[in-house]
Amino acid sequence: MNTYHYDNQTVKSFIISSIFWGVVGIVVGLWISIQMWAPSWNVAPFFTFGRLRVVHTNSLAFGLGVGAIFGISYYILMRLTKRPLLFPRLARFHLYLFNAAIALAALSLFAGMNQSLEYAELEWPLDIGVVILWVIFAVNVFGTLVKRKEEQMYISLWYIIATVVAVAVLYIVNNLSVPAGLFKSYSMFAGVNSANVQWWYGHNAVGFVFTTPILAMFYYFLPKSTGLPIYSHRLSIVAFWSLVFAYLWTGAHHLVYTPLPDWIQTLAIVFTIFLIAPSWGSVINGFYTVAPEWEQMRTNYLTKFFILGITFYGLQTVQGPTQGLRVVSQLIHYTDWVPGHVHMGTLGWVTMTVTASMYYIIPKIYDTEIYSVKVANTHFYLVLVGQLIFSITMWITGIQQGALWKAVNPDGTLQYSFMEGLIKNYPFWQMRTAGGVIFTIGMLYFIYNIFMTIRKGSALEASTAKGV
């Protein structure tokens, strides 16, 4: 047993907070998905689509995503440095501040305080809060690392370090603004330049929130839960450095065919294609790690989660670079294809990997087993089916949309009015909602499983405390 005390309590509370904000975000996700085909679900002024969509993305990226990143990174950090956090009380404060900030963020977005920068919507007072949160995280990460008991830093720690550094730079630069009152500010950047700054940020928010910290989890929990060592250390090194190098060049692939100078677009597209290589470095590493024991896909439920997760990451990182190409972009940009891409990544890769990591951590904290593998399997298949329905319907309607917008009659007039195109989305948007409901039911199974494991674990703890 451990001879020192890990701050399991803080880790666990972060996980529970993350799940809580995840539920909020998913419920709002279902809501906006309905609003898109049933506008009577808009409730003015606080709950119209324009405001709720932002609540959806923020509570999932920052509540579910960053909450999980804080908690699980702390967990990984302690295990890989073989020591408790350097500042456990600060970590506790971090937890409270995190929840307060996300709650205020949600309220402010309902109220329409919005900088209109995707994934950086929060107004300046909250931005300051986020920076403080990040500084606390950095202090604990680096403090603990410096005082570590294990000399070599494992792969996951590289990804955590890169995340801490990159997000700090990205977030601060993109949020620079001139306040015009407590609840309103204007970006320091204007026009084309502001677009360039925003998508440098926006793409790397995907890179350093939905990719690197999730890879940190993947590299730690895959070997842990399979008992198999990572296939190639050298591949990990190459993949890591080329990923963190290339990501920052690619933001302008979100701005293809806009007035942004062509050379920036082209440069971004070139690096976008290159990104396949480092991304697949991790995919290959994952597959080959499990290759000696493929039967674990049947026998070990966690293997299934992680391997499916990295598979979707692999698909995502082929689809993404393809979208960056000019010929593809002109068809799918601005259409529902993009939400299809987004949710393959967020549901298939991020949520899959995060929930699997939580399945690993929670029983470990209590030194027990998961409440039910069967429930975990049901969870797995429901979220998988839900996600596939979501992505596939959006790809179909997205391509259709792009094609209708471009269709011309023989005499050169446009074949479809905007409305004719719009209504063709409705059946697909309805199917998406159905997919979302299935996904949500899957997540409820997950929550039930975690909750029951905690209950079982607490009972166990109580009985050992009594010396039974």
Place this chain on the structure above:
Amino acid sequence: MAGEIYKKPVMFAIISAAVILIGTIVTMFAPMMMSHMHPKLENLQPFTALQLAGRDIYQREGCNNCHTQTVRPLRTEVMRYGEYSKAGEYAYDFPFLWGSKRTGPDLARIGGKYPDAWHYRHFEDPRGFYPKSNMPSYEWLKDRMLDAEDIQRHMDALNFPYTSENLAELSEKTEMDAIVAYMQVIGTSISSKADKQKKRVDMEEMTNPLAKDPEAIALGKELFEENCSMCHGDNGEGDIGPSLIDDMFLYAKGDLADKHYFNIIYNGADEGTVMEGRAAKGGMPPYGEELQKDEIWSIVSFIRSLQGK
């Protein structure tokens, strides 16, 4: 040696930061220092107080979650929305509002496309015009008065010029007035009118090949209800746009020939458009890119049937 950095977290962080900064500097900081990232069209004016108030509402309501504000230089896109967007149009957009999803149509050329009255009606009840639209209704903006002090603070933060009269005006205006004012200024800075105009025709010698054709009249009725009745009324009696069944054309007595009907439907009318010596005030959108010639003639036949001709 190289393996050493995996044992030195601070060194590792510094090297990571350096690696991250290379792409950042080349693609983001360096362009920021270049003048071609800060172009400004000659005609572009800072937002007025009322327009800025409208833009604030656009940001608050997250209209950019459904609407883009940039027309790509693609043929069909230019046909649908108008002249493609230029970098110099956005110098006063703090920040840009280009958006990333077109659940609704692009708004980069919405300014001047419709009369104000159309926008008021549309914001109040989008489904009144398009029964299948999923745009939320913004009726409630009518009931909210603007706060001049607030807007003054916003103008000051941006260093935009205004006068005390500008501010005084605001106190009688609603948020609805502001959002409509903002709509009407978007995309209006491109230099010449011709840039904004789509392809034009002038059917000088044409007569209606489908005049009095019952099938054409039926098709024309359908198209009229879809595209025109929101402004001209169900039976052409006039509403936001003028009556089509009276003895006037472009505010002057005396009807004009079919070809003029064709022309105005095809080309639309801007403020300053002149037909047969009659001046338009603007607000009639062009349909030449969306309706085929036969379809336009069918509508003309239908209008004639309404006039009893």
